[in-house]
Every structure is written in structure tokens, then in C-alpha cells.
Amino acid sequence: MPIDFELSKEQLGLRIQAREFGDQILRPLIDKVESEPIPEKRFQLTKEAYKAAYADGSAFGFLPKKYGGAGLSTLDYAIIAEELCAVDPGVPTTVVANGLGLMPVVYYGSEEQKERFLRAATSDPSGEFVAGYGVSEPPGRHSGTANFDAPLPAPAGIGLTATRDGDEYVLNGQKYWPSTTGGWDGQGANLNLFVVRTDPSRGGKSGISAIMIERGTLGISYKAIDKMAHHGARNDEVIFKNVRVPAKNLIEGTFGNGDLLINRNFGWSGPLVSAAALGNARGAYEYALEWAKNNSAGGPEPIIKYQNVGYVLGDVATRIEACRYFVWKAAHYLDSHDYHGEMIGAMCKSFVTETMFDCVYKCMQVVGTNSADRKLPFAKFFKESAIFPIYDGGNFGMQRRRVHGILADPGYDPRALAENRLVEFTRDMEGIDTVPGTSI
Structure with a gap:
């Protein structure tokens, strides 16, 4: 059966490894990073955690084995990103930036450039290479x-x-x-x-x-x-x-061809950023669910027993589950088509990041006024969720416009994604609606 939502033994291992990394290495950093007022120092506080990611192979694991990487798939990275970002998106964002900086060498570089740049990234004895x-x-x-x-x-x-x-x-x-x-x-x-x-x-x-x-x-x-x-x-x-x-x-x-590189790069990062947003929302959901099971808000029973709370958290759980499969579909598509996912990557990023933003807020409504207390993690969940839709080729800019340009093309086949066929992105699809009052 070609469609299988059961992770492989190796992918389950990656998930467990990422979950342990998040709990043991990232979680202890959160308060230190969040309380540091100087942005340069915030980043420096993550260095040891990043070195641990370098040591376990995840910092550059997306690179081909030929050049010292682990040859991990986009789907593998989406699984990792969800687990890590359920704790904090800092180090995972640095790892995605590694990919945005070096995957273009994989796509477009000469053999000499691949040996020179990719090999340097995967062979740093200090483990600090970014x-x-x-x-x-x-x-x-x-x-x-x-x-x-x-x-x-x-x-x-x-x-x-x-x-x-x-x-x-x-x-x-x-x-x-x-x-x-x-x-x-x-x-x-x-x-x-x-x-x-x-x-x-x-x-x-x-x-x-x-x-x-x-x-x-x-x-x-x-x-x-x-x-x-x-x-x-x-x-x-x-x-x-x-x-x-x-x-x-x-x-x-x-x-x-730098314009095509930009669109291809943000197609690659689309499902990964979506997985990060998914992880962040999952963290908020799991906290809100536990809260609802253990707080009565002055009533006779924990609030999970009330219909409105149960329905809201049920809807959040449903959306998280649906978005996870969209992330997996988009990541699998990229892995199937030589990292070309200009359309589905943009669709995934726009839909998932905005849906997850709404889910985080729904969780805050369940917890109520207490979600505004900085002793709880919701202020952080909410701030992080607001960033995902507006960065990495903002949803109101590059992402939706890329989808629009493909849809408007005379040769576009609306059934292609459903059948996992390549949707080619060309220069003719760029620039649509970038000049007010016209369609290019």
C-alpha cells in the first residue's frame, strides 16, 4: 500500500531523539534566553545546545552523505522540527537557516563548490559551524x-x-x-x-x-x-x-537565476516552518488540556467536563492532526521531486502557520485570564505563533503569490498535487499582482 501514515523504525527513533533533545537540552535554556535583553547574547546562550545538535548529526543532516551529511529527508526533518519546537524554536530555526544557506549549493553548485562548502560545514571539529x-x-x-x-x-x-x-x-x-x-x-x-x-x-x-x-x-x-x-x-x-x-x-x-532559487528555497522551508508552528501549537494544546483536567475554575468539576471546553480542545486537536498530515504530504512531495515544492510548500506554510496561530489562541481562551500570567508558558507560545506566518517568505507576500502565479498559468493541472505529480514553477509564473492594478 503506497499511502502509509505509520513512521518507520528509523523515523520513530528520530522522533524519540528529538523529544529527548528538546526536554533535556532546550527546555533548561528557555528562561535564560527569554530573560536576556541583548539579542546577540540570547543567540550565544544557545551555542552549547547547537553544538549538541551538530554532534548528533542534525545540524547538517539534510546534506547528502557524499559530502558528510546524514542524507536525512525533508520528512525526517519535519518530524524532528515538530518535536523540538514543541519546546522552543530557537536552535531549530538556526538549523533551518543552515539548510537555506547550503541547500542551494546542493541544487545549483558545481562539484568543486559542493566539495569546498558542504564539506567544510560537515567537518568542523569545534561543532560550531553555522x-x-x-x-x-x-x-x-x-x-x-x-x-x-x-x-x-x-x-x-x-x-x-x-x-x-x-x-x-x-x-x-x-x-x-x-x-x-x-x-x-x-x-x-x-x-x-x-x-x-x-x-x-x-x-x-x-x-x-x-x-x-x-x-x-x-x-x-x-x-x-x-x-x-x-x-x-x-x-x-x-x-x-x-x-x-x-x-x-x-x-x-x-x-x-536567483529569483528561481528564492522560490525553491522557500518551497523547501515551507513544510519545516509549518512543522515548527505545529510543534509550538501542540505544546500549547497539551498544556491547556492538562490545565482543563486539573482546574475547576470554581465549579464542581474540572472544566474539561464542560461542553464548550471539550469542543474547543477537540477542534484544536483535530486541526493539529490535520495539519500534521499536510506537513508530511508537503515534505514527502519535496523528497519525491528533487526538492521542488514551490506550490505545495507555499500552500502548506500559509495554511498551517495561520491555523496553528488560531489554535494557540483557542488554548489561551480555555485557560482564561491565567494564560496571561508569565508564570505559565502561553505568552511565549503566543508570541512564537505570531512569527511563523510573517517570516520565511511571508504568507501575505511571497507564499500566496507563488501559488497564485501557478494557478493562473494556462498549463496548470489542478489534479497534479493529489496525484503527487510535479508542478513545475517557471519564471513566467513570477511577479503576478506585484504591480497594482495589473496582472502579469
Whole structure:
């Protein structure tokens, strides 16, 4: 029978390992990280936990075995992400950023680049190696990134320029919100993948590429952003001033194809972020269920005996279960189609993260006023749930627009996903509705 919702022995092992990691290593960090006011120090507090993830192979386990990874599937990682994020999303977000920074090398890199960059990531004796991913840019008239594929002339879209000068590219511009790029000490991650405009005369989706920047490269400054949640993960403001990078660091297959890389990358991370949101909501649900079984709110019986509480928690349990299977379907689809899941990844991310946000709030309603007490975990559950829909290619920006672009294509087959057939994403599907009043 090809459809089987029973996890394999290996996947059950990964789940148990992740659950133990969350309880034993992540949980003791929560209060320390949440009470630290300085964002750089919050991230540094997770270093030992990250090193434990590196040691057990999960920090770069998504990379092929050929280059030192564990060859874990996207579905494997979705299972891990749910368990870890039921406790805290900090270290798991750093691991996903590793993937966003290095999976493009798997997709588009030359063999030399794969050996050079991927092997470095999986063979660090210190266990501290991190990779960053930088697409988003500061908000402003022509900047920001939500409409990066708008078919408009320069300077619309990606504004970080990379100008060829002999055997080097010279980078100038800014990024805002990239993940993990500042590294542990604010001097840069070991490797950072930045999406750049290699043809500064072009705007929108044209002339975009991706380049790797190694730690120690001069002319770059990193400043950690103070966020409302995901305190255990790092996001940065990055400024480039005449930064010289070897031309051999430009990922070979991304030259002029950076727009397709962005969409493919956020397709890959879609089910993983969804799994994280699912785990966070599951943590809220399990706490609310236990609360309902042990608190009477002044009545004669625990509140779980009342119809409204039972119905609300039943609906939450139903949605969590349904979203889990959507995550598994999307992850399996990516594993079946060479990590192409531009449509289903976006659908999964938008639906699951928003559904789980609502579930967390429903759990707070069950607990009532006490859910606002910081002695309980709901303030954290709620803040974390609010982040998932608005980051990682925000649901109101890149995610839904990617689905819209595919639906509008004359060749789209609405039965393809149901039959697990590839839905190809092409450049013609980009940019829809990015120019007000028109459809591209």
C-alpha cells in the first residue's frame, strides 16, 4: 500500500531523539534566553545546545552523505522540527537557516563548490559551524523584498549589487532580517549565502544571483535585530561597503537565476516552518488540556467536563492532526521531486502557520485570564505563533503569490498535487499582482 501514515523504525527513533533533545537540552535554556535583553547574547546562550545538535548529526543532516551529511529527508526533518519546537524554536530555526544557506549549493553548485562548502560545514571539529541565508532587505520606497519579482526597472527589487571586477565581485548595499548571518560573535557565520543583483542595470526578477561569503571577509558589518519572539535565533541588519568576494564563490547555476532559487528555497522551508508552528501549537494544546483536567475554575468539576471546553480542545486537536498530515504530504512531495515544492510548500506554510496561530489562541481562551500570567508558558507560545506566518517568505507576500502565479498559468493541472505529480514553477509564473492594478 503506497499511502502509509505509520513512521518507520528509523523515523520513530528520530522522533524519540528529538523529544529527548528538546526536554533535556532546550527546555533548561528557555528562561535564560527569554530573560536576556541583548539579542546577540540570547543567540550565544544557545551555542552549547547547537553544538549538541551538530554532534548528533542534525545540524547538517539534510546534506547528502557524499559530502558528510546524514542524507536525512525533508520528512525526517519535519518530524524532528515538530518535536523540538514543541519546546522552543530557537536552535531549530538556526538549523533551518543552515539548510537555506547550503541547500542551494546542493541544487545549483558545481562539484568543486559542493566539495569546498558542504564539506567544510560537515567537518568542523569545534561543532560550531553555522551557515546563514540573506535575501530580505530594509523596508523603503524601492527596497524590501516581498515584491522582489515585480517586473519593474532598477532600483526595484533586490538592491544588494555585486559588480564583476576581474576575478572578484564587489558588493554594496544592505540586507535586513537574514538568518544567522552574524554568527556567534557578530563577525559573520562560517558561510553566508546572499542573494545579489549581478546585473545592476536590471530591476525586479532579472539579473539576480547567489554568492557565498566566507567568515572573515572584509567590509561587512552585522547587527542583531531585537525581535518580539524566536529569541534563540539570530537575524541581522547587514551592511556591505565595497566588499570583495572571489568570483568562484558565485554559485554556478544561480547566475541570473536567483529569483528561481528564492522560490525553491522557500518551497523547501515551507513544510519545516509549518512543522515548527505545529510543534509550538501542540505544546500549547497539551498544556491547556492538562490545565482543563486539573482546574475547576470554581465549579464542581474540572472544566474539561464542560461542553464548550471539550469542543474547543477537540477542534484544536483535530486541526493539529490535520495539519500534521499536510506537513508530511508537503515534505514527502519535496523528497519525491528533487526538492521542488514551490506550490505545495507555499500552500502548506500559509495554511498551517495561520491555523496553528488560531489554535494557540483557542488554548489561551480555555485557560482564561491565567494564560496571561508569565508564570505559565502561553505568552511565549503566543508570541512564537505570531512569527511563523510573517517570516520565511511571508504568507501575505511571497507564499500566496507563488501559488497564485501557478494557478493562473494556462498549463496548470489542478489534479497534479493529489496525484503527487510535479508542478513545475517557471519564471513566467513570477511577479503576478506585484504591480497594482495589473496582472502579469
